[in-house]
Amino acid sequence: MPKVDYGLDAPKMVRRLASRAGLMMVIAIVLYYANRTTNPAAALPLATSLFSIGLSLGLVAGVMFLSSRVAKLKVRDRILESIPWRGDENVLDVGCGRGLFLIGAAKRLKKGKATGVDTWQADDLSGNTAEAALANAKTEGVADRIKIETADARKLPFAAASFDVVLSSLALHNINSSQERTKALTEIARVLKSGGYLAIFDIFHTGAYAKTLEQLCFEDIRLSPLTLLWCVPTRSLTARKA
Numbered sequence: 001m002p003k004v005d006y007g008l009d010a011p012k013m014v015r016r017l018a019s020r021a022g023l024m025m026v027i028a029i030v031l032y033y034a035n036r037t038t039n040p041a042a043a044l045p046l047a048t049s050l051f052s053i054g055l056s057l058g059l060v061a062g063v064m065f066l067s068s069r070v071a072k073l074k075v076r077d078r079i080l081e082s083i084p085w086r087g088d089e090n091v092l093d094v095g096c097g098r099g100l101f102l103i104g105a106a107k108r109l110k111k112g113k114a115t116g117v118d119t120w121q122a123d124d125l126s127g128n129t130a131e132a133a134l135a136n137a138k139t140e141g142v143a144d145r146i147k148i149e150t151a152d153a154r155k156l157p158f159a160a161a162s163f164d165v166v167l168s169s170l171a172l173h174n175i176n177s178s179q180e181r182t183k184a185l186t187e188i189a190r191v192l193k194s195g196g197y198l199a200i201f202d203i204f205h206t207g208a209y210a211k212t213l214e215q216l217c218f219e220d221i222r223l224s225p226l227t228l229l230w231c232v233p234t235r236s237l238t239a240r241k242a
């Protein structure tokens, strides 16, 4: 039986941080042993400084790894538990990647369908392909309840009011300008039914999303307390379309 794998976020950055951490610590040790007899007064402070920098980089890499592999799964469950599921919803996951939220939602459906859209950026998630999301859905036993399409959050290929629930995890911050992120939120609002639920989990811009959703006439907008997953400000936001 293949194992479910929802991928590692920002894999290149995690690898780069980890390798630089290792390199820095090795250099610190080598310099210490090379200088400790000829220049003992400088050897220890120099090695300690370099080693501390390496250790800090390693810690950031470790936090990023654990945020992807452990914390994100718990956040997903908490967010999905906050939605009052009937079981017949049409769900959309914007930037679904390998299907973490998509499959979690599909597991809560009896009759409904969960659709995932993505642009499949390799730098954002390891092994980021529609095939990987489908393989995970098969392994989790929900392949018959999900659909996957290639589409940009700013131009969703769905009619207005198509979905009862829209989810988006760690996707919208990848859109560079705030104007373009507003465009994506406006698209999300368009495809969500009146009375439908929206849940966004993201880094950096969640406060701005809340303001935009207010302007788009969402109600019951709730921001979770700030956390430092991935070593940056991270929050989830839930809201209901009026």
Ligand SMILES: C[S@@+](CC[C@H](N)C(=O)[O-])C[C@H]1O[C@@H](n2cnc3c(N)ncnc32)[C@H](O)[C@@H]1O
Residues within 6 Å of the ligand: 006, 009, 010, 094, 095, 096, 097, 098, 099, 100, 101, 117, 118, 119, 120, 121, 122, 124, 125, 128, 151, 152, 153, 154, 168, 169, 170, 171, 172, 174, 175
């Ligand atoms: C960090 S991954 C998160 C994937 C998944 N939601 C999760 O939490 O595991 C971000 C995802 O957003 C997708 N993405 C980035 N920009 C996008 C856009 N403009 N429209 C749709 N998806 C986008 C990336 O391809 C990637 O799959």
